[in-house]
Amino acid sequence: MPSLSYQEKSLYGELVADLAVFVPYFIIMHTHQATLTVSFIAASITILIAAQIFLQAVIAAFTRNRLKDERDRLIRLRGYRAGYITIVTIMLILMSMLWVHSSLKQITPAHMALHFLTVFFAVLMLAEIVKTITQLAAYRRPL
């Protein structure tokens, strides 16, 4: 097992929290689409924030050296670039799908805002996961 820096531990914490919230959210969203509400999305975001705070606090408490250097900053930028590309690409695809469904009257105008919110949250979560995985991979590869 290679030794992990504070930044790597923090990224693993982020990934665990993201997956712990996003996977159940995605499953529930697909199985109970009809009963989906804004409060469900809000609850998911709240749980995600609480999980992130808890995990990051635990990691910080058990790590003595929390130094961040030039390599960490370079890797962080690389991750954000991957996350941005993910946001742009998936947002374009999902918004196009949303537009097609609404044009075919498969989504009522009343549900449009909720669907938009769902897509927006899903894209943000996917981009966050891609960003974190890219950063974790960068720590193990030549820069």
Next chain:
Amino acid sequence: MPGLRNTLRDLRAAHSMTQQELADAIGVTRQTVIAIELDKYSPSLETAFRIAHVFSVPLEQVFQYDPPSSKKK
């Protein structure tokens, strides 16, 4: 890293210095020192000079660059 080599491990051994001690001296993490030693990361010019300063040697004694053309010969 293609083209760039370093003698960090040898210099560290000659000065009986651990990776953590060197990391603390130049203000980076131990993982970054490991990445430099394994040629997986080219440090910034500032960090490179700091390393040379710690060992009191010229920069070219720590880092050597082989241009791609010299490899073909």
